[in-house]
Amino acid sequence: xxxxxxxxxxxxxxxxxxxxxxxxxxxxxxxxxxxxxxxxxxxxxxxxxxxxxxxxxxxxxxxxxxxxxxxxxxxxxxxxxxxxxxxxxxxxxxxxxxxxxxxxxxxxxxxxxxxxxxxxxxxxxxxxxxxxxxxxxxxxxxxxxxxxxxxxxxxxxxxxx
Amino acid sequence: xxxxxxxxxxxxxxxxxxxxxxxxxxxxxxxxxxxxxxxxxxxxxxxxxxxxxxxxxxxxxxxxxxxxxxxxxxxxxxxxxxxxxxxxxxxxxxxxxxxxxxx
Numbered sequence: 001x002x003x004x005x006x007x008x009x010x011x012x013x014x015x016x017x018x019x020x021x022x023x024x025x026x027x028x029x030x031x032x033x034x035x036x037x038x039x040x041x042x043x044x045x046x047x048x049x050x051x052x053x054x055x056x057x058x059x060x061x062x063x064x065x066x067x068x069x070x071x072x073x074x075x076x077x078x079x080x081x082x083x084x085x086x087x088x089x090x091x092x093x094x095x096x097x098x099x100x101x102x103x104x105x106x107x108x109x110x111x112x113x114x115x116x117x118x119x120x121x122x123x124x125x126x127x128x129x130x131x132x133x134x135x136x137x138x139x140x141x142x143x144x145x146x147x148x149x150x151x152x153x154x155x156x157x158x159x160x161x
Numbered sequence: 162x163x164x165x166x167x168x169x170x171x172x173x174x175x176x177x178x179x180x181x182x183x184x185x186x187x188x189x190x191x192x193x194x195x196x197x198x199x200x201x202x203x204x205x206x207x208x209x210x211x212x213x214x215x216x217x218x219x220x221x222x223x224x225x226x227x228x229x230x231x232x233x234x235x236x237x238x239x240x241x242x243x244x245x246x247x248x249x250x251x252x253x254x255x256x257x258x259x260x261x262x263x264x
Contacts, residue, residue, distance in 0.1 A: 015195060122220065
C-alpha cells in the first residue's frame with residue numbers, strides 16, 4: 001500500500017511538475033516504486049532489471065537530453081488551462097472505464113497462489129531454450145535501434161562544430 | 162495490496178497518469194516520459210497476471226516483461242535521438258512550435 005502510494009505520487013509528480021529536471025527526479029522515484037512492486041510480486045529478476053534499465057539508463061538518457069535542449073524552457077502558455085482540463089478529463093474517463101472493467105470482472109478477485117520461487121537459472125534456461133528466437137531478434141532490434149539513434153542524433157557534417 | 166484487482170487498479174491508474182501527461186505536456190521529452198509510464202503500467206500488468214495466473218512456472222510473464230523492457234529502452238533511445246535532431250532544426254522542444262514536417 002505504501003509502495004503503491006509512493007509510485008503513484010512519483011509518477012504524478014513526474015507528469016505534473018513544471019521544471020523538467022524535477023520531473024525526471026520524480027520519474028526515478030516512480031520507476032523505483034514499480035521495481036519494488038515487482039519485488040513484492042516475487043519477480044526479483046525483473047525488479048532488478050527495471051532498476052538497471054529504467055533508473056540507471058533511461059532516466060540518465062532523459063536527463064542528458066534535457067540538459068542538451070535546456071535553453072528552450074517554455075514559459076507559461078496561454079492555453080495551458082483548457083488543454084489541462086480536456087487532457088485530464090480524457091485520462092480520467094479512460095481510468096474510469098478501466099476501473100469499471102476490472103471491478104466487474106470475476107477473474108480478478110482470486111487470492112494469492114503459492115509462491116513460485118523462480119531462480120535466475122530457470123530464467124536463463126528458458127531464455128536459452130524456449131525463447132531463444134525472440135532473444136536473438138531482440139538483440140538484432142537493440143543493435144539496429146542504437147545505431148539508428150546515433151545516426152539520427154548525429155546530424156549532418158556541416159552542423160557539427 | 163493482496164489481490165490481483167488491486168494491482169490491476171494500480172496499473173490502470175499509472176496508465177492514466179502517463180496518458181494524461183502525454184496529452185497535456187507540451188515538452189516533447191515529457192511526452193516521451195508519459196509513454197514510458199504507460200509501458201511501465203503494461204509491464205506491471207504482465208507481472209501481476211503472471212503471479213496470480215494458473216501456471217507461474219512457465220515464466221511467460223517474466224519473459225514478456227523482459228522483452229518489453231528491452232523494447233522500451235530501444236524506443237527511448239530512438240525517441241530521444243529524434244528529439245535531438247528536431248531540436249537542432251527548430252531550436253525548441255515545444256510541440257506547439259513544431260508545426261511543419263518539411264522544415
